[in-house]
Amino acid sequence: MEQSTKIQHKNKGGRPRRLDKLLTPKRPPGRPKGRWITYAQARAFARQFRFNSYKEWVKYAKKRDKKTGKRLKPIEIPTYPHVAYKGKGWIGVDDFLGIGSARYFPYEKSKIEARKLRLKSARTWFKWWATYKPVTVPRNPQDFYVEWEDWNTFLGNKNLTAQQKSKQHISYKEAQKLIHQLKLKHKGEYRQWHAANKPKHLPSHPEDRYKNKGWVSWKDWLGTSLIARLESKKNNTAVLYIAHHNNMPNNVFEIVVDNIGKQSVIEKQRQTGFTLIKIYKAELEIKPKVDGILLRYCRGYWEGNRQFIVNNLPQMLFELDEILLWA
Numbered sequence: 001m002e003q004s005t006k007i008q009h010k011n012k013g014g015r016p017r018r019l020d021k022l023l024t025p026k027r028p029p030g031r032p033k034g035r036w037i038t039y040a041q042a043r044a045f046a047r048q049f050r051f052n053s054y055k056e057w058v059k060y061a062k063k064r065d066k067k068t069g070k071r072l073k074p075i076e077i078p079t080y081p082h083v084a085y086k087g088k089g090w091i092g093v094d095d096f097l098g099i100g101s102a103r104y105f106p107y108e109k110s111k112i113e114a115r116k117l118r119l120k121s122a123r124t125w126f127k128w129w130a131t132y133k134p135v136t137v138p139r140n141p142q143d144f145y146v147e148w149e150d151w152n153t154f155l156g157n158k159n160l161t162a163q164q165k166s167k168q169h170i171s172y173k174e175a176q177k178l179i180h181q182l183k184l185k186h187k188g189e190y191r192q193w194h195a196a197n198k199p200k201h202l203p204s205h206p207e208d209r210y211k212n213k214g215w216v217s218w219k220d221w222l223g224t225s226l227i228a229r230l231e232s233k234k235n236n237t238a239v240l241y242i243a244h245h246n247n248m249p250n251n252v253f254e255i256v257v258d259n260i261g262k263q264s265v266i267e268k269q270r271q272t273g274f275t276l277i278k279i280y281k282a283e284l285e286i287k288p289k290v291d292g293i294l295l296r297y298c299r300g301y302w303e304g305n306r307q308f309i310v311n312n313l314p315q316m317l318f319e320l321d322e323i324l325l326w327a
Contacts, residue, residue: 037076039089040146045077047098054082054093107147110137115156122151170201172214178202180223187218237261238282239327240290242317243274252301253310255294257282262327278317280324293319 036042051057061079063072078084081096093099105113114137119125122142129139138144141154148154179202184190194204203209206221215221238259245254254274258264262279269276297316298308310316 035076036078036084038146039081039085040144042077042081042085043089043096043098044146045074046081046096051097052099054097057097104138104144105136107141107145110141110145111154111156113137114141114154117155119155120157121155125151125155172206172210175202175206175210176214176221176223179221184222185224186222190218190222239265239279240282240324241265241279241327242277243269244277245272245274248301248307249309251309251311251313252307253277253313254307255298256306277313278320279327280320281327283324286323289323290320293323 046057049057049060051060058079061071061073061077064070065072073079082090082093090096098104104110114125117125117128119128126139129137142148142151179190182193184193190206191204194202207215207218218224238257239262240255240257243254243256244250244252248254258268265276265279268274293316294308297312298310301307301309
């Protein structure tokens with residue numbers, strides 16, 4: 001009688017079990033699938049053994065305690081890190097095991113050595129590292145060390161963090177008013193001005209600092225757009241007024257710019273009783289034109305004060321009315 005070559009299944013009456021499932025070992029109990037510790041933490045653990053090859057690491061990772069039968073390696077660390085950490089920090093075997101030039105100082109030692117350099121920022125650190133390429137400290141310590149704190153602590157300086165600096169900055173509207181007075185023409189001029197003056201209350205990159213907090217554009221920030229110019233005029237309270245005092249000759253007038261505004265002029269008038277001839281909004285953009293008109297019709301009455309002899313008051317007022325708005 002010919003012997004049957006068919007596979008005998010124990011689950012009678014049900015679907016036959018797949019051979020590939022029979023050959024695949026079951027996942028051991030313990031760590032849930034996919035929950036490894038971070039690459040930096042696993043690397044720090046592996047480096048303490050000073051393995052010289054990946055083969056040595058795998059041999060250790062599979063080794064079990066003779067008494068308990070449990071693996072010596074913590075269950076949270078993968079046996080094959082090149083698979084588990086692919087795209088999640090894995091660079092290579094040398095980096096993971098600390099072989100050759102990858103044998104960096106421990107964090108505390110690196111911090112001591114870094115402070116000896118007296119570097120002021122992360123930017124100067126990267127520049128120094130690119131120049132000397134040391135084999136004892138990594139280029140990116142913030143990514144390498146599990147113990148990493150921040151750049152100020154690592155370099156031992158007292159620079160403010162970006163978050164601390166942002167708390168010193170004034171609001172967008174307040175900053176915008178100050179910047180409009182500088183009459184800067186483009187972004188490059190602002191960068192140069194900020195680098196030269198280093199104002200603590202204004203950011204070097206306002207487009208980032210005030211994003212979603214009022215930022216519109218560089219033209220709006222610098223006051224070069226039409227809307228910004230109109231807004232600047234609306235916020236400008238300075239006035240130019242022409243007045244005549246009772247104790248002055250008929251052709252002598254006081255011509256003054258009051259930066260506080262119209263109410264300040266009215267208060268002065270109430271106190272001194274002078275006659276207010278005209279009051280205009282003082283616009284900085286056309287100040288040269290205004291000065292030209294005043295030079296044509298006025299000459300100093302008394303050196304050092306603000307009183308002028310006006311030779312043709314009606315004509316002067318007519319020309320000022322052409323270019324200035326009444327306050």
